[in-house]
Amino acid sequence: xxxxxxxxxxRLLSKPRVMWEAFGALLPAAIFGIWYFGPxxxxxxxxxxxAGAVAAQAIVERFRHRPITVMDGAPWVTGLILGMSLPxxxxxxxxxxxxxxxxxxxxxFVTTSTGRTLLNPAxxxxxxxxxxxxxxxTTFPVDGVSGATPLASATGPGYFDMFFGTRGGxxxxxxxVLLLLGGAYLMWRGIIRWHIPAAYLVGVxxxxxxxxRDPLFDLLAGATIMxxxxxxxxxxxxxxxxxxxxxxxFATAGIATFIRITTLxxxxxxxGVVLGNIATPFIDRVVTNRVYGxxxxxxxxxx
Amino acid sequence: xxxxxxxxxxxxxAHKDHTASAxxxxxxxxxxxxxxxxxxxxxxxxxxxAIGDRVRIGDVVGESAARVTATVHxxxxxxxRDVKDYPHPLGGLVPAVVIENDGRDExxxxxVIGEPEHATPDELRSAVRRAGVVxxxxxxxxxxxxxxxxxxxxxDTVIINVMEGEPYLSxxxxxxxxxxxxxxxxxxxxxxxxxxxxxxxxxxxxKEDAAAALERAVATAGLxxxxxxxxxxxxxxxxxxxxxxxxxxxxEIPSGxxxxxxxxxxxxxxxxxxxxxAIRLGSPLVERVVTVAGDGVERPGNYLIRIGTxxxxxxxxxxxxxxxxxxxxxxxxxxxxxxxxxxxxxKTTTGILAMSPAxxxxxxxxxxxxxxxxxxxCPIGLMPYLLVDLVRFLDPRDAAAYNILDCFECGLCDFVxxxxxxxxxxxxxxxxxxxxxxx
Ligand code: SF4
Ligand code: SF4
Numbered sequence: 001x002x003x004x005x006x007x008x009x010x011r012l013l014s015k016p017r018v019m020w021e022a023f024g025a026l027l028p029a030a031i032f033g034i035w036y037f038g039p040x041x042x043x044x045x046x047x048x049x050x051a052g053a054v055a056a057q058a059i060v061e062r063f064r065h066r067p068i069t070v071m072d073g074a075p076w077v078t079g080l081i082l083g084m085s086l087p088x089x090x091x092x093x094x095x096x097x098x099x100x101x102x103x104x105x106x107x108x109f110v111t112t113s114t115g116r117t118l119l120n121p122a123x124x125x126x127x128x129x130x131x132x133x134x135x136x137x138t139t140f141p142v143d144g145v146s147g148a149t150p151l152a153s154a155t156g157p158g159y160f161d162m163f164f165g166t167r168g169g170x171x172x173x174x175x176x177v178l179l180l181l182g183g184a185y186l187m188w189r190g191i192i193r194w195h196i197p198a199a200y201l202v203g204v205x206x207x208x209x210x211x212x213r214d215p216l217f218d219l220l221a222g223a224t225i226m227x228x229x230x231x232x233x234x235x236x237x238x239x240x241x242x243x244x245x246x247x248x249x250f251a252t253a254g255i256a257t258f259i260r261i262t263t264l265x266x267x268x269x270x271x272g273v274v275l276g277n278i279a280t281p282f283i284d285r286v287v288t289n290r291v292y293g294x295x296x297x298x299x300x301x302x303x
Numbered sequence: 304x305x306x307x308x309x310x311x312x313x314x315x316x317a318h319k320d321h322t323a324s325a326x327x328x329x330x331x332x333x334x335x336x337x338x339x340x341x342x343x344x345x346x347x348x349x350x351x352x353a354i355g356d357r358v359r360i361g362d363v364v365g366e367s368a369a370r371v372t373a374t375v376h377x378x379x380x381x382x383x384r385d386v387k388d389y390p391h392p393l394g395g396l397v398p399a400v401v402i403e404n405d406g407r408d409e410x411x412x413x414x415v416i417g418e419p420e421h422a423t424p425d426e427l428r429s430a431v432r433r434a435g436v437v438x439x440x441x442x443x444x445x446x447x448x449x450x451x452x453x454x455x456x457x458x459d460t461v462i463i464n465v466m467e468g469e470p471y472l473s474x475x476x477x478x479x480x481x482x483x484x485x486x487x488x489x490x491x492x493x494x495x496x497x498x499x500x501x502x503x504x505x506x507x508x509x510k511e512d513a514a515a516a517l518e519r520a521v522a523t524a525g526l527x528x529x530x531x532x533x534x535x536x537x538x539x540x541x542x543x544x545x546x547x548x549x550x551x552x553x554x555e556i557p558s559g560x561x562x563x564x565x566x567x568x569x570x571x572x573x574x575x576x577x578x579x580x581a582i583r584l585g586s587p588l589v590e591r592v593v594t595v596a597g598d599g600v601e602r603p604g605n606y607l608i609r610i611g612t613x614x615x616x617x618x619x620x621x622x623x624x625x626x627x628x629x630x631x632x633x634x635x636x637x638x639x640x641x642x643x644x645x646x647x648x649x650k651t652t653t654g655i656l657a658m659s660p661a662x663x664x665x666x667x668x669x670x671x672x673x674x675x676x677x678x679x680x681c682p683i684g685l686m687p688y689l690l691v692d693l694v695r696f697l698d699p700r701d702a703a704a705y706n707i708l709d710c711f712e713c714g715l716c717d718f719v720x721x722x723x724x725x726x727x728x729x730x731x732x733x734x735x736x737x738x739x740x741x742x
Contacts, residue, residue: 005728007714009635114692240675291706292683293558
């Protein structure tokens with residue numbers, strides 16, 4: 001007889017399940033981007049980013065004598081998010097290196113005191129790539145012609161194009177509608193909660209209004225939708241309580257939007273997310289739930 | 304915004320359907336019963352019999368003069384074969400009295416109170432104490448002590464707990480349904496003992512038949528103006544005393560406190576029926592209803608089993624089948640896995656589950672992904688993953704600041720964890736370390 005601790009039953013939603021469902025939820029937007037920008041210019045980067053992330057994690061696990069867990073889907077999601085955040089026509093070698101840095105260095109070694117990954121690996125890798133390869137990263141093709149990013153240009157695309165993703169931008173971040181559907185799916189499955197995306201979107205609108213811009217444009221521009229539903233919701237690097245999540249989502253959106261708008265770098269989101277991540281362990285220690293029977297008693301009507 | 308999220312976590316409720324409609328059936332008594340002298344919180348009893356003595360059902364075999372203790376009685380008639388340390392379902396070895404059953408089922412003359420209506424609360428409490436009644440939902444706190452709150456506490460409500468949220472278990476459900484009169488009678492004495500004007504029978508909404516039976520019994524007993532049956536939404540956690548008090552009355556028991564601190568006396572439904580038998584019949588707690596279920600059980604159901612019957616005997620009687628890798632005393636969420644099936648059924652054995660690997664769905668542990676599902680489900684607002692981090696990697700003393708001692712090991716955090724982290728096990732260990740250091 002096995003003598004294990006209670007509870008003696010578990011829910012079926014395991015970590016691989018969670019990760020592969022997130023991967024699946026991202027795929028439609030990724031496939032759209034690959035098709036829209038042309039597979040030749042995009043598919044190699046996306047595949048390279050995933051390959052880099054998966055391989056680097058396997059190597060690190062091998063050398064640190066841990067079980068190889070790459071098939072639980074986590075590095076695949078990291079690689080896919082990174083690949084989707086890259087501009088079309090970037091060298092696949094850079095994507096490969098970025099993926100490898102994401103899981104092999106940032107996920108593995110940039111950790112908190114309890115060994116938890118501190119920064120969103122895909123976003124931290126993206127920030128690194130940008131600082132190393134500033135020009136190829138920020139030069140996005142518009143209508144097949146290489147030019148400055150539409151965010152930097154005076155006349156941006158219309159709302160329609162922005163919603164359906166027929167605009168310039170990163171490979172997988174342009175199609176708001178597919179990203180929203182993917183996010184909705186994950187919420188329906190209970191894999192992500194609505195708190196962080198909602199706070200993030202509110203944060204974008206507020207920042208946009210403060211800077212005197214068109215909030216709808218800023219909601220649909222850049223990587224806002226992608227970030228709100230798939231990046232700031234990364235569980236490892238975002239806070240655990242509902243109040244903590246609201247604060248985190250709102251503040252991260254403020255930083256991210258501000259950087260993106262004022263510096264013209266399309267990677268503003270990435271930097272904002274990484275800065276928000278740094279605050280997460282602190283938020284988790286300070287913004288806790290009130291424990292039953294302690295502190296101020298809440299008034300509640302009996303059932 | 305509610306600070307503590309309360310939502311129904313779908314557990315494996317389907318497993319209840321096997322037994323919820325299974326009427327209580329007596330299980331044949333075994334040839335040997337093993338009666339541990341401690342089946343409760345508090346002092347163990349001293350053996351009151353010697354090897355070779357003849358006993359009848361209801362004879363005291365162990366008792367103590369301490370205040371917090373519970374008397375134990377013979378559950379069969381026969382001869383004392385041994386008094387020795389014996390494996391206990393709560394772990395370790397506990398002194399026990401082994402009785403050889405002579406199969407005659409002779410009872411002692413039971414000490415009946417003539418007219419309980421005219422008895423004082425103290426007389427009622429001594430009857431409960433003589434009968435060795437303890438909290439039968441699992442805690443095992445001596446009921447006579449619980450029914451004797453400090454004199455300055457002003458109890459305004461008795462809550463009878465008919466929630467039984469644990470998957471598989473339906474013993475309380477059947478007790479409420481088939482013995483509703485006994486339950487309401489017990490409630491009457493409980494209200495008298497704690498001097499409470501009002502009572503609420505809290506029934507989980509999947510037990511509507513039991514609620515209806517209790518309602519009828521309340522009306523028959525003429526308690527209609529003082530007692531009410533309340534159906535509550537399904538919620539596993541609300542079966543826990545402190546959560547139930549909060550759900551029913553909107554009152555919170557302070558950390559480290561007791562229900563009487565907020566004017567409440569709470570009792571489990573089976574315990575309440577045992578109180579009635581103790582007072583009306585003078586009958587000691589020598590048998591109880593146990594849900595026997597799981598993939599490894601051929602005839603799952605609710606069985607009336609003598610205290611001291613070995614798990615092996617129970618499983619032989621109900622039929623073993625299939626591939627069983629663990630046997631649990633209690634429910635799957637809070638029960639205790641047994642190493643040795645020679646252990647006896649005790650007063651707090653709510654269930655015996657013979658589970659297959661497919662049922663328990665255990666997985667191997669992977670690193671925490673910080674999804675915070677554990678935080679969302681914790682019914683008392685703890686941060687389980689943080690407690691585990693603190694206990695494992697940092698200093699368990701820090702975990703005290705995050706209220707680790709308030710965890711009542713409901714198992715919800717562990718149940719939802721996608722990384723299969725043994726949260727309850729680690730938290731339990733952390734609590735233990737803390738208590739040892741402060742002791
Ligand atoms: S549920 Fe498990 S994986 Fe998620 S935060 Fe809690 S301990 Fe970590
Ligand atoms: S076992 Fe403890 S920490 Fe986990 S959910 Fe229950 S009360 Fe909270």
